Amino acid sequence: MSHFWLDRCRTSPAPIVEKMVLFWHGHLCSSMDKVGDHQAMFEQNQLFRIHGLGPVETLLQTVSTQAAMLEYLDNDANVAGRPNENFARELMELFVLGVGFYSEDDERESARAWTGHGVNRDTGQYEFRNDRHDSGLKTFMGITRNWNGPEIITHLVTGAPLIQASRFLAAKLWSYLAYPNPGAALVDDLASEFRAGGMRIDALLRAILMRPEFLSTEARQGLVRTPIEFVVAAMRHTGLPCSEARPEWTIEGMGQQPYYPPNVSGWRQNRYWISAPAVWAKSSFSSRVRRRAIEVNDRLGDTQSLSVNAAVDAALGLFGIDQPSSTTTNSLRQFVTEERASTRWAEQSGLLYLTPLTPEFQLA
Amino acid sequence: MTDSTRSVLASLSSPAPTDLRPLSRRYFLQATAAGSSTDGVLVVVTMAGGNDSINTVVPINDSAYVSRRSGLAIPFASTLALDAARGLHPSLPTVKAQWDLGNVAVIEGVGHPSPDLSHFTSMARVMQGSASGGVPTPGWLGRAGDLLGGTDNPFVGVHFGASVPLVMAGQSSQAIAVPERPSGLFRSTTSSVDQRQQQALARIGGSATGLGVMGDELARRGAEAFVVANDLAGSYAAATPAGRLAQPMTLAARFVNANLGVRVVRLLYGDFDHHAEQAAEHADRLAEFDAGLAAFLAALAPAHHRRTVVLTT
Numbered sequence: 001m002s003h004f005w006l007d008r009c010r011t012s013p014a015p016i017v018e019k020m021v022l023f024w025h026g027h028l029c030s031s032m033d034k035v036g037d038h039q040a041m042f043e044q045n046q047l048f049r050i051h052g053l054g055p056v057e058t059l060l061q062t063v064s065t066q067a068a069m070l071e072y073l074d075n076d077a078n079v080a081g082r083p084n085e086n087f088a089r090e091l092m093e094l095f096v097l098g099v100g101f102y103s104e105d106d107e108r109e110s111a112r113a114w115t116g117h118g119v120n121r122d123t124g125q126y127e128f129r130n131d132r133h134d135s136g137l138k139t140f141m142g143i144t145r146n147w148n149g150p151e152i153i154t155h156l157v158t159g160a161p162l163i164q165a166s167r168f169l170a171a172k173l174w175s176y177l178a179y180p181n182p183g184a185a186l187v188d189d190l191a192s193e194f195r196a197g198g199m200r201i202d203a204l205l206r207a208i209l210m211r212p213e214f215l216s217t218e219a220r221q222g223l224v225r226t227p228i229e230f231v232v233a234a235m236r237h238t239g240l241p242c243s244e245a246r247p248e249w250t251i252e253g254m255g256q257q258p259y260y261p262p263n264v265s266g267w268r269q270n271r272y273w274i275s276a277p278a279v280w281a282k283s284s285f286s287s288r289v290r291r292r293a294i295e296v297n298d299r300l301g302d303t304q305s306l307s308v309n310a311a312v313d314a315a316l317g318l319f320g321i322d323q324p325s326s327t328t329t330n331s332l333r334q335f336v337t338e339e340r341a342s343t344r345w346a347e348q349s350g351l352l353y354l355t356p357l358t359p360e361f362q363l364a
Numbered sequence: 365m366t367d368s369t370r371s372v373l374a375s376l377s378s379p380a381p382t383d384l385r386p387l388s389r390r391y392f393l394q395a396t397a398a399g400s401s402t403d404g405v406l407v408v409v410t411m412a413g414g415n416d417s418i419n420t421v422v423p424i425n426d427s428a429y430v431s432r433r434s435g436l437a438i439p440f441a442s443t444l445a446l447d448a449a450r451g452l453h454p455s456l457p458t459v460k461a462q463w464d465l466g467n468v469a470v471i472e473g474v475g476h477p478s479p480d481l482s483h484f485t486s487m488a489r490v491m492q493g494s495a496s497g498g499v500p501t502p503g504w505l506g507r508a509g510d511l512l513g514g515t516d517n518p519f520v521g522v523h524f525g526a527s528v529p530l531v532m533a534g535q536s537s538q539a540i541a542v543p544e545r546p547s548g549l550f551r552s553t554t555s556s557v558d559q560r561q562q563q564a565l566a567r568i569g570g571s572a573t574g575l576g577v578m579g580d581e582l583a584r585r586g587a588e589a590f591v592v593a594n595d596l597a598g599s600y601a602a603a604t605p606a607g608r609l610a611q612p613m614t615l616a617a618r619f620v621n622a623n624l625g626v627r628v629v630r631l632l633y634g635d636f637d638h639h640a641e642q643a644a645e646h647a648d649r650l651a652e653f654d655a656g657l658a659a660f661l662a663a664l665a666p667a668h669h670r671r672t673v674v675l676t677t
Contacts, residue, residue: 034484217576218576221575221576221577221578221579222576222578223578224578224582252526252527253526253527253541255527255528262530262533263530270578271581274578274581274582274585275528275538275540275585275589276518276538276540276585276588276589276592276593277527277528277540277541277589278589279585279586279589279590280548280549280589280593281527283548283549283589283590284548284549325573325574325575325579326574327567327568327571327572327573327574327583328568328573330567331564331565331567331568332564334564334567335560335561335563335564338560339557339560342556342560343556343557346557346560350557350560350561350564353561354561354564354565357565357586358568358583359568359573359575359578359579359580359582359583359586360575360579362582362586363575363576363578363579363582
C-alpha cells in the first residue's frame with residue numbers, strides 16, 4: 001500500500017495532487033495504528049486525491065463520514081446518551097478553526113449532533129443509525145435547533161466561523177508549502193482569496209503560488225523535506241521504483257511512515273525531521289539507492305572521464321540541485337579529487353550516495 | 365550541539381585530512397563527555413503487552429489470590445520471598461539477590477483513575493505519563509530528555525529499535541534509536557571510502573552553507589550524526605552474551621560506561637501479551653528479563669552502579 005502511493009508520487013503527471021494528499025494525510029489525520037483496516041486507510045488516501053483540491057466542505061464531509069476517520073477519532077462509539085467528543089473536538093480544534101474559536105459547550109453540542117454516525121460492523125462502511133442519534137435540540141454556536149453532524153461542518157465553513165476557518169486553513173497550507181508561521185497580513189490576503197474562490201482548495205493553492213513571497217529566499221530555504229518527499233525525490237531523480245529503492249526499510253527511521261501519523265495533530269515540521277537517527281536512516285536509504293541506481297539504469301554514468309568539476313555538476317544536476325552552495329560544491333570536488341588519487345572505483349557510487357545527503361537536497 | 369562537537373567539525377573541515385581513522389569526538393578531543401559521570405541514568409525496560417504484575421510479585425499470604433488465579437497461581441513455596449507478604453516469581457533470582465542487597469524497590473498497583481477499557485487510550489496515557497489524556501504532549505521520557513539534555517546532548521536518550529518512539533520524542537531534546545546488533549554505521553570498522561564520504565559530509569557541516577537556518581542545521585546535524593554513530597560503535601565491538609534481553613542490556617551498560625552523556629535508555633521487551641500458555645510463557649519472559657538484568661550488572665562498571673536505575677513497566 002505504501003508502494004502504491006509513493007510510486008504514484010514519483011510518477012504522477014500532476015505531483016501537486018499527491019503533495020496535497022500528503023498535506024491532508026497530515027492534517028485530517030487517521031492512523032493505521034488505530035484504524036487497523038487497510039481498506040479504510042486506502043479509501044481515505046484516495047479520497048484526498050479526489051477531493052483534495054476541490055471545495056473544502058466536500059472534503060470535510062466526505063472524510064468525516066468514512067470508516068477511517070470514524071474509527072480513528074472514535075465517532076463510531078459516539079451514541080445518544082453516551083457521547084464521545086473526540087471527533088467533535090478535533091474537527092474544530094485541529095481541522096477547521098484552531099483553539100479559542102469555540103466553547104466547550106459547542107464541543108459538547110457538536111458531539112451530540114454527530115451521534116449515530118458510525119461504521120457498519122459487517123460491511124466496514126459508514127452508516128447512519130437514527131436509533132443511536134440524539135435528535136434533541138442542541139445549541140451550537142448560539143443557534144438552537146436539531147443539529148445533525150454534517151450541518152456542523154456546513155456551518156463551520158459557510159456560517160459565522162467562515163473567516164476563521166479560511167484563515168486557519170490558509171496559514172496551515174502556506175506553512176506546508178512555503179515556510180512556517182506566515183504573518184497575519186499575508187494570511188488575511190490568502191484567506192480572502194480562498195473565500196472569494198468559494199472555499200475551494202485550488203483557489204487557495206493558486207493564491208499561495210501567485211504570491212511573490214512564495215518565490216522568496218525565505219520560502220526556498222524555509223522547509224525541510226518530509227521523509228516521504230525525500231525518498232520520492234531521490235527515486236524520481238534516479239529513476240528507481242519503490243521495488244528497487246525499498247523506502248519502507250528506512251523511512252520509519254527517518255521519522256515518518258505513510259498511513260501512520262504519530263497522533264491526531266499530524267507530523268510537525270523542519271526540526272522534527274532533523275536528528276541523528278534520521279541521518280542514519282537517510283544514509284542507509286542512500287546506500288541502497290546508489291547500489292540499485294548503478295545496477296538498474298545508471299543515469300549518472302561513469303564520471304571519471306569528466307573533469308572533477310563536471311563530475312560534481314553531473315551528480316548535482318542528476319538530483320535537481322541547481323543552486324548548490326559553494327561549501328557543498330567544494331566538499332564534493334574534494335571528495336572526487338581524493339577518490340581519483342586512491343580507489344577510483346568509488347567516485348561514482350560516492351557521488352550518488354553523498355548528493356542526496358547534502359542540505360540542498362534535504363530542503364524542500 | 366556541544367562546543368566540543370562543533371570544534372570537532374571545525375577541525376574536520378580543514379582542507380586536507382590525512383588521518384583516515386573513523387571520526388570520533390573522543391578520538392579528537394580525548395574524552396570530553398557531554399554529561400558528568402555522577403548524573404543519574406535511567407534504564408527503562410518496557411514490558412510490551414503488559415506484564416502480569418501479580419504473578420511477578422506474588423501476594424504469598426492471600427487466599428483470594430489463590431482462588432482467583434486458580435491454575436495460574438504461583439505456588440507460594442516456589443516463590444522467592446521478599447517479606448512476609450510478598451514473594452518473587454521463581455524465574456527472578458537476580459532480582460531477589462539485588463533485593464537482599466537493598467537495591468530493589470517494588471511499587472504495586474500503579475494505574476490511572478478512569479480506565480475506559482480501550483487498550484489504545486491506556487497505552488497513550490501511559491506513554492504520555494498523564495492520567496487526563498487530552499491534547500498530545502511529548503511522552504514522559506521525551507520530557508525527561510528535555511529536562512536532562514536540552515538540545516546540547518545527542519546521547520541524552522537512547523532507544524533500541526528502528527525509530528525513536530513517541531514516548532521518547534521531546535520538544536527540545538532528541539533521542540536516538542540504535543540497533544541491538546552491530547550493523548551499518550555501528551560496525552566498529554569503516555572502510556577508507558566510507559571515511560572519506562563521512563569527511564565530505566563533515567566539511568559541509570563544518571561551515572555556514574548559505575542555505576538558511578534549516579540548511580545549516582541539516583548540514584551540522586548531518587555531520588554530527590556520523591560522529592555520534594562512531595562514538596557508539598565502540599560499544600558494539602566486543603561480543604555480547606546471548607539472550608534476548610542480555611544483548612541490548614549489555615550494550616546499554618557499555619553506553620553508560622562510555623560516559624557519552626547517556627541519561628535515559630529504553631528497551632521494548634516482550635511479548636507479554638499471552639493468550640495461551642500463560643504460565644510457561646510468562647516464566648520464560650521473566651527468566652529472560654532476569655538474565656538481562658544479570659548481564660547489565662555484569663557489564664556495568666562499578667563506578668556507575670550508584671548512578672544507574674533500572675525500571676520495568
